[in-house]
Amino acid sequence: MINGLVQLLIWQGLGELVSILLWPNIPGPVLGLLFLLAFLLVKGEVNQPLGMVADSFRLHLGLLFVPASVGVILFLPDLKTHALAVTAALLISVMLTIATTALVLKFFAKRAHDE
Amino acid sequence: MMNERLPIAEIWVYLSGSPLFALILTLATYQLGYTLYVKANRNPIVNPVAISVLLATFCIYVIDMPYQKYFEGAQFVHFLLGTATVALAVPIYRGCNSLKGKLVPMTLALLIGSAVSIGSAVGIASMLGAGDNIVGSMYAKSVTAPIAMGIAERIHVSPTLTAVFTVATGMLGAILAPFIMNFLRIKPWWIRGTAIGVGAHGLGITRAFSVNEEAGTYASMAMGLNGVLSAVLLPVVVNYLRS
Numbered sequence: 001m002i003n004g005l006v007q008l009l010i011w012q013g014l015g016e017l018v019s020i021l022l023w024p025n026i027p028g029p030v031l032g033l034l035f036l037l038a039f040l041l042v043k044g045e046v047n048q049p050l051g052m053v054a055d056s057f058r059l060h061l062g063l064l065f066v067p068a069s070v071g072v073i074l075f076l077p078d079l080k081t082h083a084l085a086v087t088a089a090l091l092i093s094v095m096l097t098i099a100t101t102a103l104v105l106k107f108f109a110k111r112a113h114d115e
Numbered sequence: 116m117m118n119e120r121l122p123i124a125e126i127w128v129y130l131s132g133s134p135l136f137a138l139i140l141t142l143a144t145y146q147l148g149y150t151l152y153v154k155a156n157r158n159p160i161v162n163p164v165a166i167s168v169l170l171a172t173f174c175i176y177v178i179d180m181p182y183q184k185y186f187e188g189a190q191f192v193h194f195l196l197g198t199a200t201v202a203l204a205v206p207i208y209r210g211c212n213s214l215k216g217k218l219v220p221m222t223l224a225l226l227i228g229s230a231v232s233i234g235s236a237v238g239i240a241s242m243l244g245a246g247d248n249i250v251g252s253m254y255a256k257s258v259t260a261p262i263a264m265g266i267a268e269r270i271h272v273s274p275t276l277t278a279v280f281t282v283a284t285g286m287l288g289a290i291l292a293p294f295i296m297n298f299l300r301i302k303p304w305w306i307r308g309t310a311i312g313v314g315a316h317g318l319g320i321t322r323a324f325s326v327n328e329e330a331g332t333y334a335s336m337a338m339g340l341n342g343v344l345s346a347v348l349l350p351v352v353v354n355y356l357r358s
Contacts, residue, residue, distance in 0.1 A: 005198070008198050008201050008202055009198060011201050011204075012197050012198050012200075012201045015201065016197075025269065025347075025350050025351070026269075026346050026347060026350075027197075027200075027262065027265030027266065027268070027269065027346055028197065028265075029196075029197035029198070029200035029201050029261065029262070029265060030200060030262055030265060030342065030343055030346040030347075032197075032200070033200055033201050033203055033204045033207075033339070033342075033343065034204075034343065036201055036204035036205075037204040037207055037208055040204060040205070040208040041208065041211070046205055046208060046209070050205065051205060053202065054202040054203075054204075054205035054206070055205075057195075057198070057199040057202040058199075058202070058203075058205075058206060058317075058320075058335070060145075060149075061199055061259070061260070061261070061317045062145070062162075062163055062164035062167075062282075062317065062318070063141075063142070063145045063163075063164070063167070063192065064192055064193065064195050064196045064199055064260075064261065065164065065193075065196065065260040065261070065264070065278045065281070065282065066141050066144070066145055066164060066167045066168055066171060066189070066192065067137075067141060067185075067186055067189035067190065067192050067193040068193060068196075068260075068264060068274055068275055068278040069164070069168040069275070069278045069279050069282055070141075070168055070171045070172050070175065070182065070185060070186075070189070071182055071186070071275030071278075071279075072168065072172060072275060072276070072279045073172050073175065073176060073182055074182055074275065075248070075275065075276055075279075078246060078248060078249065079249070082240075082243070082244070082245040082246065082249055084243060085239070085240050085242075085243030085244060085245035085249065086240065086245060086249060086280075088239050088240075088243060089235070089236045089237075089239040089240035089243070089245070089253055090236065090256070090280060090283050090284055090287060091287060092235055092239055093231075093232055093235040093236035093239065093253075093256075093257075093284075094232075094257075094284050094287045094288045094291065094314055094315065095291060095295060096231050096232070096235045097228050097229075097231050097232035097235070097257055097288075097314040098228075098288060098291070098292050098295050098296075098310045098311060098313070098314035098315070099295050099299060099310075100227055100228050100231045101224045101225070101227070101228035101231075101309060101310040101313045101314060101337075102295070102296060102299060102301045102306055102307065102309075102310035103299065103301075104220070104223060104224040104227050104228070105220055105221070105224045105305075105306040105309055105310065106299075106306060108219075108220035108223070108224070109220070109303065109306065112216075112220075
């Protein structure tokens with residue numbers, strides 16, 4: 001388990017380094033993700049400790065954004081004032097996003113099928 | 116005995132000054148939420164993150180602990196967000212095999228999907244008169260939380276509100292997606308998976324995996340690709356819109 005974590009931290013560190021030095025627009029962890037993906041594509045397999053740690057992160061990804069979300073306490077008055085705007089924006093937007101993405105794919109799948 | 120009554124106040128001062136209290140609060144509330152979630156057959160309404168956030172927020176409100184103080188302790192959990200982002204490479208890699216021939220439609224669908232997501236959320240929020248803080252935090256809400264917060268820092272909006280909107284989006288998406296798909300009569304699992312990955316990120320994936328393995332794989336990949344594309348493009352788009 002430690003082995004997999006070390007691998008991830010090293011890729012993350014590399015990403016942070018490149019982000020600070022060369023490409024400040026992109027968050028370091030995203031660059032780390034891309035580097036690791038490139039590495040995996042070249043290697044052709046996920047080693048077992050890495051796969052294990054990655055799976056447990058995926059399972060409990062939600063835990064990691066609790067600390068930041070608790071900060072909602074600082075915004076409660078603001079959110080209360082604009083409760084309608086926030087609810088409407090989130091609700092309508094998520095429905096449109098899912099519907100549009102699915103319809104675009106359906107369109108392409110149908111076209112590929114017809115050809 | 117000079118001091119037979121244990122000075123509970125002193126223990127409290129010690130505990131609340133160390134990171135321990137915030138860590139216990141974060142992990143224990145999440146554990147409770149997760150247990151309830153599993154008990155409820157992984158119903159997306161019983162969301163462990165939402166339960167944990169509600170309970171933890173309520174606790175620090177009741178004991179009057181400043182958020183900054185809480186975060187000092189909880190930052191150890193927060194730090195791992197970056198590491199978890201890097202770990203997303205694994206599900207993307209695993210999905211790559213099934214991607215052949217679908218890369219172009221998927222990229223296009225992702226781009227159009229996220230454009231709709233941002234356009235509608237930002238548009239509706241600003242039309243209904245929400246402040247800059249709220250409107251700004253709508254940009255990255257369809258991206259998986261760790262990346263969304265990285266983007267929020269880059270485009271100078273509140274990472275906190277972004278995280279909250281992201282969690283809410285994931286919950287709503289995971290609950291509503293099956294109804295939307297059935298209404299639109301979309302059957303192929305890979306399309307259903309991709310759409311839920313774009314619209315409802317992490318929680319959508321969990322939902323997709325519980326229904327169908329193929330849908331879950333595509334959802335993971337869609338979420339990862341969406342995150343990467345958004346991280347690259349959003350700062351550029353936002354800077355352009357603001358200039």
